[in-house]
Amino acid sequence: MSTNKCPHCGEYIQKNSLTCQKCFKEIPRDQPLSPEYVIKEDKKEKSGKPPTVAVLLAVIPPFFGLLGLGMIYLDHRDKNGYWILAIGLALFLPFLALLYIMSSSGFLSAVLLFIVLVIIFLLYASAAAAAFIETVFGSVFRILKF
Known part of the structure; x- marks a missing residue:
């Protein structure tokens, strides 16, 4: 499973998370995240x-x-x-x-x-x-x- 970085604070979050566990801000879902925020396992x-x-x-x-x-x-x-x-x-x-x-x-x-x-x-x-x-x-x- 890949993870993402929160676009607000940079914390690693699960790919399917709706909010960040650190800053509690909502993760935008209307547009895909830019490649620098998508983190692969490898x-x-x-x-x-x-x-x-x-x-x-x-x-x-x-x-x-x-x-x-x-x-x-x-x-x-x-x-x-x-x-x-x-x-x-x-x-x-x-x-x-x-x-x-x-x-x-x-x-x-x-x-x-x-x-x-x-x-x-x-x-x-x-x-x-x-x-x-x-x-x-x-x-x-x-x-x-x-």
């Missing part, structure tokens, strides 16, 4: 861009702290890609700073910093996995069958 159909480039953008840049570039490549109007990018940078930059501090600190503080580094790395890795799944499959919930 990422290639959604953007018309090759999915191979999106997958590469979802896999390679996270090693440099840039998450969500595949999502932004597929749909630059979707704000989720920009949120993932901001979260990735907010986790990656402190990780590098703590790694630098840990290299010049004593043993006890290095052990404590290592614990913090592991926690930050796990958060970053989970955000990177979520960005990859969102890019390739369109939704994390589609993988989990929700």
Whole structure:
């Protein structure tokens, strides 16, 4: 089943919805929606861009702290890609700073910093996995069958 975007607020809605669940405005039915508001299930159909480039953008840049570039490549109007990018940078930059501090600190503080580094790395890795799944499959919930 394909989905549409609300022409008023841009929220994803079911194709047969009469009103938007976010802004509660009526969806116009007298004229068909323009192609930029119709979203297909397949990422290639959604953007018309090759999915191979999106997958590469979802896999390679996270090693440099840039998450969500595949999502932004597929749909630059979707704000989720920009949120993932901001979260990735907010986790990656402190990780590098703590790694630098840990290299010049004593043993006890290095052990404590290592614990913090592991926690930050796990958060970053989970955000990177979520960005990859969102890019390739369109939704994390589609993988989990929700």
